Amino acid sequence: MTVPSDYSVYHLTASELRDYLIRASLALFICGYVFYGNLIAAFVAGVFSLSGIKVYKKSLADRRKSALRVQFKDLLYSVSSSVSSGRHLNEALEDSERAVALIHGRDSILAVEIRNMCRVMRDTNCTEDVVLTDLSKRSGVREIADFTDVCLTCKYSGGDLPGMISKAVYLLTQNIELEKEKEVMLSQKKMESRILAVMPVAVTALINLTSGDYLAMMYNTLTGRIIMTIALAGTVGSFLWSSQMIHADIKGI
Secondary structure, eight states, rough: OOSOOOTOOOOOOOEEEEHHHHHHHHHHHHHHHHHOHHHHHHHHHHGGGGGGGHHHHHHHHHHHHHHHHHHHHHOOOHHHHHHHTTTHHHHHHHHHEEEEEEHHHTTTTTEEEEEEEEHHHHOOOHHHHHHHHHHHHHHHHHHHHHHHHHHHHHHHHHHOOOHHOOOOOHHHHHHHHHHHHHHHHHHHHHHHHHHHHHHHHHHHHHHHHHHHGGGHHHHHSSHHHHHHHHHHHHHHHHHHHHHHHHHHHTTOO
């Protein structure tokens, strides 16, 4: 596993792209068939899954960044403990790899990052501030940038590194816990919006199965098809609007 050059950019693997296209195409195919009762229209709707690849990649990038933030909390605890016991910061980083790997797995994103940082320090003889600065820039995680600033300030100003790291760890872990609570709220609201988006499709499909003649004119007349198109557009539009509102609410907390 290689470390990302930019955590805000996600490159899909062949299997990830295949799985996404299967799920998205199938979902849109079902929606197209439910609203139009026509296989050609359903296939056309399925093709629109290609337009969602960019959104899917952003979602995975955000998920990866969130995982890095949560795992970084355990690195903070480990580094603080090692530095307080008299270890140098570069040694504390090496010690933290074992702690992170034990908790999150050897192939977790932060464990891989720490191994790469330690390898770079050994191979290029650079200091820990170089690899920490590089990680903070690539990750875009505020807590990593703040921790790096604290370490650099103490190193070049001769401050109390163990004391400052201990205080920084307390504040940063509180921020990470708060972010985690926000993400839980975001997940709950996302689930609610998805359920609401599925309901019109499910109700329409149920009516077709139990009382097909009731909606026959919607599939056999031009006016009916226009109405179904408006209904489908309204369903998709309301889902996108609710998603934007959820993100706006979470950012405002």
